[in-house]
Amino acid sequence: MYPQWVEIYRxxxxxxxxxxxxxxxxxxxxxxxxxKKGPKIKxxxxxxxxxxxxxxxxxxxxxxxxxxxxxxxxxxxATYLLEVLCADILENLKKVFPDDAExxxxxxxxxxxxxxxxxSKNIIYKNSYDIVLxxxxxxxxxxxxxxxxxxxxxxxxxxxxxxxxxxGEEYIIFDGTRLVSYSDNMDLARIGYNHCNIEDPQINVxxxxxxxxxxxxxxxxxxxxxxSDYDTIINAVNEIGINNAVIIADKGFNSEYNLNFLKENNLxxxxxxxxxxxxxxxxxxxxxxxxxxxxxxxxxxxxFFKVLSKHEVVEKEVxxxxxxxxxxxxxxxxxxxxxxxxDMVVIYYNEVLxxxxxxxxxxxxxxxxxxxxxxxxxxxxxxxxxITICSNEEINPxxxxxxxxxxxxxxxxxxxxxxxxxxxxxxxxNDDSYNGWLFISHLSLMMYYRLFNKIKEAGKTSELSVxxxxxxxxxxxxxxxxxxxxxxxxxxxxxxxxxxxxxxxNT
Numbered sequence: 001m002y003p004q005w006v007e008i009y010r011x012x013x014x015x016x017x018x019x020x021x022x023x024x025x026x027x028x029x030x031x032x033x034x035x036k037k038g039p040k041i042k043x044x045x046x047x048x049x050x051x052x053x054x055x056x057x058x059x060x061x062x063x064x065x066x067x068x069x070x071x072x073x074x075x076x077x078a079t080y081l082l083e084v085l086c087a088d089i090l091e092n093l094k095k096v097f098p099d100d101a102e103x104x105x106x107x108x109x110x111x112x113x114x115x116x117x118x119x120s121k122n123i124i125y126k127n128s129y130d131i132v133l134x135x136x137x138x139x140x141x142x143x144x145x146x147x148x149x150x151x152x153x154x155x156x157x158x159x160x161x162x163x164x165x166x167x168g169e170e171y172i173i174f175d176g177t178r179l180v181s182y183s184d185n186m187d188l189a190r191i192g193y194n195h196c197n198i199e200d201p202q203i204n205v206x207x208x209x210x211x212x213x214x215x216x217x218x219x220x221x222x223x224x225x226x227x228s229d230y231d232t233i234i235n236a237v238n239e240i241g242i243n244n245a246v247i248i249a250d251k252g253f254n255s256e257y258n259l260n261f262l263k264e265n266n267l268x269x270x271x272x273x274x275x276x277x278x279x280x281x282x283x284x285x286x287x288x289x290x291x292x293x294x295x296x297x298x299x300x301x302x303x304f305f306k307v308l309s310k311h312e313v314v315e316k317e318v319x320x321x322x323x324x325x326x327x328x329x330x331x332x333x334x335x336x337x338x339x340x341x342x343d344m345v346v347i348y349y350n351e352v353l354x355x356x357x358x359x360x361x362x363x364x365x366x367x368x369x370x371x372x373x374x375x376x377x378x379x380x381x382x383x384x385x386x387i388t389i390c391s392n393e394e395i396n397p398x399x400x401x402x403x404x405x406x407x408x409x410x411x412x413x414x415x416x417x418x419x420x421x422x423x424x425x426x427x428x429x430n431d432d433s434y435n436g437w438l439f440i441s442h443l444s445l446m447m448y449y450r451l452f453n454k455i456k457e458a459g460k461t462s463e464l465s466v467x468x469x470x471x472x473x474x475x476x477x478x479x480x481x482x483x484x485x486x487x488x489x490x491x492x493x494x495x496x497x498x499x500x501x502x503x504x505x506n507t
């Protein structure tokens with residue numbers, strides 16, 4: 001017999017078992033035992049635990065704790081920020097590529113957040129929050145190959161999209177960069193001039209940047225690698241239909257044919273001259289600062305300038321003859337007035353630039369002493385430290401220099417293309433897939449500059465790069481546990497840095 005507070009639970013069909021110092025209540029039933037040829041009690045279902053406070057019933061199976069439903073952690077921080085920051089890019093893609101907009105947008109984000117070959121796109125997609133934002137995208141290696149090729153064939157749509165970001169009268173920077181390609185099936189991949197003396201087959205990619213309303217890439221065009229820069233600008237202007245803009249370009253684009261074309265199409269330009277240009281007076285001593293018209297400060301350096309010619313309309317008397325030969329002696333010679341538009345030409349001198357060029361030239365003399373003479377050095381020194389800029393726009397010489405120096409942004413973009421986006425070389429197999437691949441890279445570069453401009457607005461460019469910002473953002477993940485999204489962040493220091501640039505950012 002057990003204590004009374006235990007025995008009160010004994011009843012027909014119930015039995016009590018003592019295990020250790022605890023008491024438990026079970027169901028039982030009587031069965032016939034063939035071996036003993038008599039009745040036998042067989043324990044049944046466990047009912048609960050008996051305590052002095054009462055019977056604690058076992059939990060029903062439906063009440064038992066179920067295993068957690070857990071999804072894999074998804075990269076969230078960078079993916080979601082770009083989704084919000086670049087929402088207009090997605091909307092404009094939907095206007096031009098209604099069936100492919102989300103795939104293009106997701107691939108562009110991937111290319112910036114985690115550059116990778118096509119075969120890895122599906123894995124990255126399934127491990128990013130894009131699988132929630134843009135579900136059911138087809139990103140298998142085979143799908144990607146077909147997709148990239150399809151987008152490359154739709155150059156008209158690419159141009160229509162890029163035209164949405166060319167708004168009104170503005171300054172547009174033109175520059176070319178060379179990208180290596182190892183495919184034998186590409187007509188674009190050819191060996192041509194490269195200032196780095198790279199002899200691999202290359203594609204000459206022309207890029208355009210707009211300076212307003214924000215500094216950002218607006219256009220690209222792939223050209224054959226053996227095509228020089230000055231051969232590419234006319235096709236670009238015709239394709240995108242630029243008007244009412246000021247073209248800023250490097251001296252590689254400067255040719256009489258190009259300048260005449262721009263004038264005929266009512267386009268303004270700011271383009272430097274080569275140092276051996278006939279428009280630069282050989283008698284002018286560039287190193288004699290007393291001969292300059294003035295100076296100004298630029299990024300802590302003194303820049304001297306001299307206006308060699310002004311932008312103006314010159315009235316010129318030209319003898320007009322009727323018929324062939326000399327006019328009759330008794331007939332008065334007729335004259336007319338011809339309007340001649342003259343470019344503004346300004347030479348700028350920078351002592352720091354001269355020192356750098358002098359040092360570089362000296363290294364060439366030492367390394368190739370049989371190729372250069374003292375006379376060559378003397379001629380080169382005459383123009384060291386100078387940049388001569390011509391323009392058909394009426395503009396202050398100081399402002400002219402400042403606008404031209406905005407070209408540095410496109411040099412930074414070339415670094416971003418080759419380093420951040422990792423597209424210094426391509427393994428695309430044909431021209432169409434290459435153009436599709438370049439278009440996605442163009443979208444990524446647009447996103448890159450959205451982040452860069454935000455960092456610049458916050459005054460953090462000396463503290464934080466786009467790559468570092470993306471690294472911190474990638475550490476923010478989301479994981480679904482029992483139907484609820486749980487966010488994991490990096491350190492508080494990193495989160496504070498992110499929110500100093502994006503105060504509205506909330507994980």
